[in-house]
Amino acid sequence: MRVFVTGIDGFVGRHLAARLADDGHGVIGSSLSPGGAVQGAAEVVALDVTDAPATTRAIREAEPDAVVHLAGQTSVATAFEDPDATFQVNALGTLHVLEACREADAARVVVVSSSEVYGRREPEDGPVNESAPLAPITPYGTSKAAQDLLGHQYARGFGLPVIRVRAFPHTGPGQDPRFVFPSVARRIALAEAGAGPPTIRVGWLGAVRDLSDVRDVVGAYAALLERGQPGEAYNVCSGIGRTIGDALETLVGLAERPVTLERDEERLRPTEVEWIVGDPSKVEAATGWSPRIGWQETARDLLDDWRNRIGAEERQARV
CATH class of the missing domain: 3.90.25.10 (UDP-galactose 4-epimerase, domain 1)
Incomplete structure (x- = not known):
């Protein structure tokens, strides 16, 4: 597949580009401010996903078979300081990407949301699965819930083959020291x-927290890109x-x-x-993936x- 990755030069994007290339996919992507080569990516274009016409143009010109949407504001702390900018990029930016994918007739779209959409959980409830209600308590979590719901709406309302990921906390080499x-x-x-x-x-x-290694996480994204069911949401987590x-x-x-x-x-x-703490059984059953x-x-x-x-x-x- 020819895969377009938004936010390709970010922490997760760099790991995902390398993984997709290793799996034999053609990889291109976008960055707010391209600053050099990204391992595995044939091309990186400048793109601000809050700019709707630019987003439509970039995805149309890329002619991708699939899109993985990673671009966004990723810090819970920053969202408290600037909720407006967080919603602009996480919610409105996702709307622009999904609309661009609909116009470009992309074969598959992976939208990466967050475990923050679940809000507070009690240990006696056990690991949370995808049927739990979205009940965020932070500005960041609310922006990601909006993103998640947009993915659901475009899948169910427009028939766009959107796969939603609810990623639990992950870290690893290359992550920004803000975290x-x-x-x-x-x-x-x-x-x-x-x-x-x-x-x-x-x-x-x-x-x-349910912590995973970013290298495991991008393996789950790659597996869902190929074997995830459009319209469904999947926790990507360890269960620990x-x-x-x-x-x-x-x-x-x-x-x-x-x-x-x-x-x-x-x-x-x-x-x-x-x-x-998340329940990874759905992604494991759908793809065979498990953290290593x-x-x-x-x-x-x-x-x-x-x-x-x-x-x-x-x-x-x-x-």
């Missing part, structure tokens, strides 16, 4: 290099919950010098999903990525 796990990995690498303090300030550590604190302690345990975590009240959000990479391996690779980045920065500074 908690790469942020802590970066600070550990700085502390190891003697370029940062051994005390790392963090937010609330008690939240329970752990607290943020426990996950971070794994990173701390990999440090080559002593570091400690310290709670910072200023990093707390106005509202928080305390517990969310454990948290220990993800944490090690994430920390090694930041060690390499910090080392490269230090070498560059000496030139």
